[in-house]
Amino acid sequence: MAENSNPPGSMQSWPLLVTHALEYAARWHKDQEIVCKTVEGPVTISTYADLNQRAKLCALALQKLGVKPGDVVGTLAWNTTRHLEAWYGTMGIGGVTHTLNPRLSDADIAYIAGHGEDRLILVDATLLPVVARIAKELPLLQAVVVLTDRQHMPDHAAAAALSVPLLCYEQLLDEAAESGALGSFTWPRLHEDSPAGLCYTSGTTGNPKGVRYTHRSNFLHALITTAPDALALSASSTILMVVPMFHANSWGLNFSGPMVGARLVLPGPYLDGENIYQLMHTFKVTVTAGVPTVWLNLLQHMDKHKLALRHLQRVCIAGSAPPRSMIQALEKHGVDVRHLWGMTELSPLGSLGTLTSGQIGDGLTHDDVISLK
Structure with missing residues (x-):
């Protein structure tokens, strides 16, 4: 029609x-705000x-x-x-x-x-x-x-x-x-x-x-990812867009962030542990997403300098399965780790490892929850 x-x-x-x-x-x-660490070096805010x-x-x-x-x-x-x-x-x-x-x-x-x-x-x-x-x-x-x-x-x-x-x-x-x-x-x-x-x-x-x-597929995908049992985004979120825009639409964050009016932090090419931590700390990032390698580098930098994640609430990980030790290390900092799966053909997110209502009421131990993740 x-x-x-x-x-x-x-x-x-x-x-x-x-x-x-x-x-x-x-x-x-x-x-x-849209915060950007530019390719030329300086941080800009628009x-x-x-x-x-x-x-x-x-x-x-x-x-x-x-x-x-x-x-x-x-x-x-x-x-x-x-x-x-x-x-x-x-x-x-x-x-x-x-x-x-x-x-x-x-x-x-x-x-x-x-x-x-x-x-x-x-x-x-x-x-x-x-x-x-x-x-x-x-x-x-x-x-x-x-x-x-x-x-x-x-x-x-x-x-x-x-x-x-x-x-x-x-x-x-x-x-x-x-x-x-x-x-x-x-x-x-x-x-x-x-x-x-x-x-x-x-x-x-x-x-x-x-x-x-x-347009329709991008819009619907972005709308779904904002939901509480997905990436749980809102106008109060500060999103660090670690996933490159050339990696399957930055997992939709370039659409879902504006869709809810979230604050965006764009890291440019600087994806090493030190720069990622500095952006998170300076701009009080609450939500981010990326492949395990990024978080491994971040955790190594934090361990070396005895640093803490004071504002981060949620990390979404995909690309490959995060090791159990990584989930445990992030959750020790009070961070909710959500494991995603997807393909380029899916815009790209296809499934998300959050607990079902039945699992929430099953009296699972923290160790059980990490195993499910």
Whole structure:
């Protein structure tokens, strides 16, 4: 059934678009903070109102570069505010955000970007050499945009290594702002089944396989993950987005965080134990998620320096099974450990190891609970 074709008296039809989550955050939680440890080093603090406005500027810039509904825009970047802006800016105008994993080989990245038909690639400056090495293998590539400002743009040698134009993200946004088009710009009302994201998994036989997400699938997945027996997110949460956005949508946190107006903390490329602890401590992080390796490094850093987790309430772990010793070590700090399972094809979370109502009433010991987890 086409949208808006409901019979008279039916509930209103409202497409489930990821930009609705962003608009909600910008309207009702406009001053909520988004903390970012930038690729360039300094920590910046912006708001959801800023994110919405800059995502719209990004959308205008992408349209000027020729991006149309259905076009694929690749990103090779860490978890930063600029990357988040580009996600919403691309998806909001009907483009498809295609995350590229910098941890893969050049051959795999070239295959994924080529097979995904990426027309633009937005890249962090530190990852530009990867794009320079594979650009000639991407016949549809029209330009590369570096997610930085003029001051930190790579030198001319980097541009000379590319066969397509090398553009500055902040300069493109400045030009969009100067055009005066922002005042009349509104997010288009797309069909909720329009493609929004593209993510390839290398956990397969043969070449990496791609999964195309829709606005509807992303929205519903984000909505489910906010529930109390899932990640239990709310406007009072401070979420450290450890899971990279190129790892299956950061497990949906880039949508579910704005959906509830949570405070976001974006670590950039700094995922070592010391930096993770410093961000948690400084910004009083209450919820986070990531693979076991991250928490192993964090616990080792804390043990070495005799540190405590004073604000963290919940850690969600997936990617591989956390060892029992890790669960016990985190829970000694008063942290609720939740074990997740999922696949790229599931957006990606599929199941979550929280206790059922029957188990809660069974008089389980703490040791029993850890065994179940």
